[in-house]
Amino acid sequence: MRPDLCLHHAGRRYGLRGPWVLRGVDLTVAPGRLVRVEGANGSGKSTLLRLLAGIDSPSEGRITGRPRTAYVPERFPAALPFTALGYLTHLGTVHGLTRAAAARAAGEWLERLGAAAYAGTPMARLSKGGSQKVAVAQALLGEPELLVLDEAWTGLDADARAEFERAVAERTAAGGSAVFVDHDPRRLAGLPDATYAVRDGRLAPRAARETVPSGPHMTVETQGPPQGQLPEDVRRTATSAEETGPGRYRLTVPAPHSDVLLRTLLTARPPWHVVSVSQPDDTSGGLR
Template identity: 85%
Template sequence: MRPDLCLEYAGRRYGLRGPWVLRGVDLTVAPGRLVRVEGANGTGKSTLLRLLSGIDAPSEGRITGRPRTAYVPERFPPALPFTAVGYLTHLGTVHGLSRTAAARAAGEWLERLGAAAYADTPMARLSKGGSQKAAVAQALLAEPELLVLDEAWTGLDTGARAELERAVAERTAAGGSVVFVDHDPRRLAGLPDATYAVRDGSLVPCDVAGPLPSGPHVTVEAQGPPDGRLPDDVRRAVTSAEETAPGSYRLTVPVPRSDALLRALLAARPPWHVVSVAPRADTPGSGR
């Protein structure tokens, strides 16, 4: 297993005498971890992600345990001299894939993200949404050990947003790490292993998931492998988990976290079988 990625008293400023954007940042990202970064605009979130992705080097401190990393920036430059599939194939070879494997992966990710119809469209002619799909696809081509996402869901349609969340679950289930920033507090709600806020140039740990949402709940009946062990990200999302038979569970989850729970079950390895989803008996309007 790869070593942890560690930032040790890392700081970053632009120019020899520029103001410090970040300073004294200590952060460890272990394999298989999902980490959320929060903070107001201009606080240094993107700078932190650029340090993690290796695009920027720290002005002080150090970073150790560098994994194979892919990055989706907040703004992706679309005016490149390639078609969408040509660009992705080229990036796949840069990431170490053979040209055949890169072309295959490019086609698969364009299909998954709903962009196969404009595979042969020049990058400069893609819409904002199409350009963002290409940005996401290039980061996922070679199954990175660390995936860094800076507002990566912005500009994607509903299907592509769901597919990116599924890809995040797949990466962490396979032992990869994901660090992400997103303006929507509901994004992957309840699933991060750790949440940090960037404040006044420092990185501050937050309560991992916060209180579980109140209000309507649903009950999910799920069948897993014979050992019956619930994935950790499933346990974090639910209010309660009752084992009804070896490997079978009745899970109670707040409605805002139900989609994330279902994705976590389906992305588990081996995947869990979702038997049924129904309103909880005491949920208003459930008819029971």
């Protein structure tokens, strides 16, 4: 397993005598962790993410444990001399894939994000939403160990936003980590392992809120071995897990992540049986 990514008393300023944007930052991002960063505009959130992504170097302090990292900014430079598929295929070969495997992975991600129709479109002709889908696809096709996402959902349509959330949940369930900033408090609601706030150039952990996140949820009834422990990946994805009997749990999960949770249950060893899946107000008890 890769080592933790650690910032040790890291600081960043621009210019030898410029003001400090960040200072004294200590942060550890372990494999499998999902971290949310909050703060007002201009507080230093993007600077922190650029340090984590390796785009900027700290002006003081140090960073250790560099994983393979993919970065998605709010605005992606679309004026590149490629088509969408050509660009992603090129990036896939940079990640070490064969050209055929890179083209296949590129096509799969464009399809998944609802951008297959843009495959042959020159990058310079893509809309903001189209270019952002390419930005997301280029980050995910190499299966990075760390995703750094700076308002990365901006410009995406609702289906693509939900699919991107599923992809982030899948990466962390598979042992990757992700750090993200987003203006929408519902983004990946209920999933982050930790939330930090940037204020006055300093980073501080924010106490977890006990409220159930807003938005549609699913209820999943599952049965495992009588003495079985619920898989950790399931606990990470679910908003809540109530034990209702020996090896039996009632799980609540945000609707966009229900397929991730179900896949994790069904592929666990030993496997867990899905008894029912329902909306909170559904009393049929059947699989929907």
